[in-house]
Amino acid sequence: MTTRIKHVILTGGTGYIGESVADEALRAQIKVTLLCRSPLRRAHPLLRHVAWELGQPIPRESLDMAIPSAAQAMIHLAHDWRNSKSRPEHEAGLNMDAAKLLLASGRQMELGRIVFVSSQSARKDAANIYGRTKWAIEQEFDRPNEVSARVGLVYGAPRRAMFGLLCRLTEIAPILPMIDPWRMVQPIKREEVAAGLLRIADSELRGWVGLAAPQGMPFGDFLRTLAREYFGRRLFILPVPLRLALVGSDIASRIPFFPEIDRERILGLAGTLPMSCADHLAKLQLTIAPLERGLRASPQSSKTILREAYVLLSYVLRSNPGTRSMRNYARTTRVEGEGPLPLSFLFRLCPSLLRLIEPLDATSPLSQRLSRATLLAEASPEGEQALSAGRHPATRMALLAQQFALDVAAMPFRLIAQLMRK
Numbered sequence: 235m236t237t238r239i240k241h242v243i244l245t246g247g248t249g250y251i252g253e254s255v256a257d258e259a260l261r262a263q264i265k266v267t268l269l270c271r272s273p274l275r276r277a278h279p280l281l282r283h284v285a286w287e288l289g290q291p292i293p294r295e296s297l298d299m300a301i302p303s304a305a306q307a308m309i310h311l312a313h314d315w316r317n318s319k320s321r322p323e324h325e326a327g328l329n330m331d332a333a334k335l336l337l338a339s340g341r342q343m344e345l346g347r348i349v350f351v352s353s354q355s356a357r358k359d360a361a362n363i364y365g366r367t368k369w370a371i372e373q374e375f376d377r378p379n380e381v382s383a384r385v386g387l388v389y390g391a392p393r394r395a396m397f398g399l400l401c402r403l404t405e406i407a408p409i410l411p412m413i414d415p416w417r418m419v420q421p422i423k424r425e426e427v428a429a430g431l432l433r434i435a436d437s438e439l440r441g442w443v444g445l446a447a448p449q450g451m452p453f454g455d456f457l458r459t460l461a462r463e464y465f466g467r468r469l470f471i472l473p474v475p476l477r478l479a480l481v482g483s484d485i486a487s488r489i490p491f492f493p494e495i496d497r498e499r500i501l502g503l504a505g506t507l508p509m510s511c512a513d514h515l516a517k518l519q520l521t522i523a524p525l526e527r528g529l530r531a532s533p534q535s536s537k538t539i540l541r542e543a544y545v546l547l548s549y550v551l552r553s554n555p556g557t558r559s560m561r562n563y564a565r566t567t568r569v570e571g572e573g574p575l576p577l578s579f580l581f582r583l584c585p586s587l588l589r590l591i592e593p594l595d596a597t598s599p600l601s602q603r604l605s606r607a608t609l610l611a612e613a614s615p616e617g618e619q620a621l622s623a624g625r626h627p628a629t630r631m632a633l634l635a636q637q638f639a640l641d642v643a644a645m646p647f648r649l650i651a652q653l654m655r656k
Contacts, residue, residue: 239307239347239436241265241298245288245336246311248272250395251351251388254428255309256281262432267296269312288312288332291339307347307435308340326367333371341377347435350375352382354420354446354509372442383434384509385427386420386446387456389525391532397424404461404469411474415454418508420446423528426520433518444511447522456525463529466538466574530573538574539564545577546607548585551616559614563607575603594649 355365461469547555
């Protein structure tokens with residue numbers, strides 16, 4: 235992928251995005267030097283660590299003397315969040331001074347490219363200090379070999395940083411209060427950000443470059459999609475005023491075990507504006523996957539589909555399904571390019587409750603999944619055993635009578651569920 239840059243000096247390389255950048259560079263056979271406090275826990279012939287802290291210049295030993303400096307790049311990802319709640323102004327000054335120092339030392343070393351990783355919220359008049367700080371730092375990167383990458387809403391495993399917070403919220407809350415859920419966000423997968431940053435380092439682009447989905451989506455839709463594709467659940471968004479959200483953030487920070495919601499992050503989302511980046515992506519030859527497809531490729535989505543397989547197969551078989559049947563169901567669902575169905579935790583506890591909402595419409599998603607589960611169950615050892623148990627005429631008649639009685643009792647609930655779906 236990358237041809238001109240042979241060595242990348244990376245700050246923040248152990249962070250959420252930084253780890254992915256390092257992995258992507260190593261896959262492309264690019265040497266990586268991580269500037270960080272802690273020694274590395276993994277070994278790779280192209281990877282090394284140089285002791286460094288934010289606020290220090292680039293150590294001279296970071297350079298690879300076997301590679302011309304013009305073929306070496308620095309990607310600055312590190313950001314100090316330690317004072318974001320108590321002293322955000324101090325945090326802003328610290329990060330600004332650190333970026334200037336890194337930039338000066340990078341220029342002195344005559345690095346071929348210097349990339350600053352910024353944010354979609356970067357604006358002179360941003361609602362939060364973080365956005366204003368990112369914008370101010372961008373103004374320093376003004377030479378032809380210097381560029382700022384404005385990154386959209388990043389998602390994808392592992393569940394860390396902002397994405398980790400959103401996962402915790404959508405996993406535990408059936409109703410989520412949210413400021414301005416109609417505000418447009420531009421999601422981008424973590425691995426796409428990594429590939430984009432390396433392509434920016436190898437390009438001749440300057441100024442700022444957008445790394446985000448070219449088409450935005452409402453933030454509420456992003457959260458609902460995340461809840462469905464990752465956890466197989468419905469999420470209801472309750473719009474709230476910004477002032478009330480900030481008060482709620484202060485209250486949540488005092489509740490034990492509840493996810494902490496930083497005021498700076500709330501203000502950042504509230505002040506996000508659409509970013510035109512289709513031309514940038516075309517120049518980088520970078521394609522951004524749709525959110526649903528990106529989420530469905532995750533292990534968490536696969537785990538949720540297996541849980542769905544257990545519920546539907548248990549309902550069809552009226553007994554615990556075998557592991558093979560569950561895997562066959564998950565595999566078939568993946569082949570069809572489908573994600574998890576939103577199923578309440580009540581159905582996970584008692585699959586037989588599905589009778590109360592089983593659709594009357596055979597074309598509905600749940601009906602089609604039940605048909606798939608039925609076909610797989612009939613071809614499984616558990617299904618054969620259940621069928622053989624009902625081969626005696628008297629037993630079969632008793633089972634049919636029982637099922638008829640249950641269907642009659644469940645019909646009002648099924649009609650109500652059908653109306654609610656419409």
